[in-house]
Amino acid sequence: MDRLESKLAKPVIQTLAVIGIGLIGSSILHAARKRRLAARIVASDKSQAVCDRAVEIGFADEVIADIALAVRDADLVIMCIPVGEYARVGAAIMPHLKPGAILSDVGSVKACVFTALDPVLREDVHLIPAHPVAGTEYSGPDAGFASLFINRWCIITPALNASAAATARVRSFWEEMGANVEAMSADHHDLVLAITSHVPHLIAYNIVGTAADLEEVTQSEVIKFSAGGFRDFTRIAASDPTMWRDVFLNNKSAVLEMLGRFTEDLTALQRMIRRGDGDGLFNLFTRTRAIRRSIIDLGQETAAPDFGRQRAPEKS
């Protein structure tokens, strides 16, 4: 690969290791290479087919299937795997990390990162979890693109006693990839994402399932008339099943808490409909319209309602 090109810039990281070459892993590889964020980039995946494909794409200096070898010289290791695999992979790589290495991730749930890794964490390894709030409904090594993180938020959740220098390196790594970085506690992250991401995904999965099970309305009718609102729920409900299973299993209490409130509110809305309370419905619908307006006013809306999925792939 273009080692020479990398050496021309001043890399943030000497050796970067990306574990898991799916949508996010491959996007990091594209972006890190394009922006010369590491002098040497190593990629690893448990699937030999994915490793072979990564060699063909050529966005890493080395593709090493054996994760113990892959992480050996890394200054920054980023796990881009379902959160349910953290404990197993963490235990497997821990003895092989070099002293002072930074271990990070990209998971959509954050408190569980500490639960999974604290039992095996070495004192001379810095754990700095991160969550780029970005994605598409596509998966695999060919799904990634270098611009995925541009102008998207990346939330980092370092522990209170985390090394300031290690935290700063992870922050600047994400900023170099184009993201806006915000730090918060893992617990607060999990609460915020429960309402802005996890519960929306859950109700999208749910309504698609409900529609699939109807007998009075055929599947063909659901599909034909899906433009009335349903269709876009199917997009969100096409996201990676393993990743989302692990999100819900690992953010149980915040999801159940937010889901409880959602259901309470829905029950109240159902009561308004049953009782014909037009004023109550009108007031809610007016209030939600105003919230939409403030999202637009604050520049958090793009022309396309994309669930974060419509950024055009850019070749790195």
Added chain:
Amino acid sequence: MDRLESKLAKPVIQTLAVIGIGLIGSSILHAARKRRLAARIVASDKSQAVCDRAVEIGFADEVIADIALAVRDADLVIMCIPVGEYARVGAAIMPHLKPGAILSDVGSVKACVFTALDPVLREDVHLIPAHPVAGTEYSGPDAGFASLFINRWCIITPALNASAAATARVRSFWEEMGANVEAMSADHHDLVLAITSHVPHLIAYNIVGTAADLEEVTQSEVIKFSAGGFRDFTRIAASDPTMWRDVFLNNKSAVLEMLGRFTEDLTALQRMIRRGDGDGLFNLFTRTRAIRRSIIDLGQETAAPDFGRQRAPEKS
């Protein structure tokens, strides 16, 4: 206006009257004029300001605020107003319709059209309800565009004893505007739309309301991290409050029925999360992914997940 231009073609309708000049009404006016579907086009709105604006836009031959005068010579009258106003407007225009006139509408609920209009319907007037499954979250006379109905479905729900000739005229009117037309009973329409449109809107309104009321998560955080899925629910929840209030008040039983199933399924999903049933979650998430695929396979998906809202305005 260009009466001459209209006369060059063979119009489907001699005089068309559009009552209510909002998004759908103005889109019909643009499309009917562009495609020369009527020799004479009359528009009417209860708001004088909207009538004045319609004169400026110039998509009707005449804008007549008085609906009794507006419908007087019409062969086809299309009510483009919230369904809650049908009884009042229907009673007001009925004595002034000419014998043999066709009365139609564009409402998102259909059984209530008969409930509202049957008591005042003259025997020599043909009621042929229609519902174009199309829209955007914008409202008013400037929101319309001629291409809104192209390749969208329009559902017509004539009564069993409806005139075949009148039904055919309404069907061809919509086909001329670019829509695919399907006929079904009003009750079945209301059931299909409850799951493909009404309940999706309801849960979108609901989650936006839930998020607005949180104390642990600030509005600013909800807005900032809304790209994780929440943001697009706010788009759907920005739709016209009056229209949607009337939809829920007038499709009560189908909405409550579908909402009941949605809630049952959500309760089962909540139980899976609470019990840590990873296999159950994985199975549902895999099943919903397959449904998404069949929507794409059947050509009912466009690149943009648009809730039917992203068709670029085309000047007529």
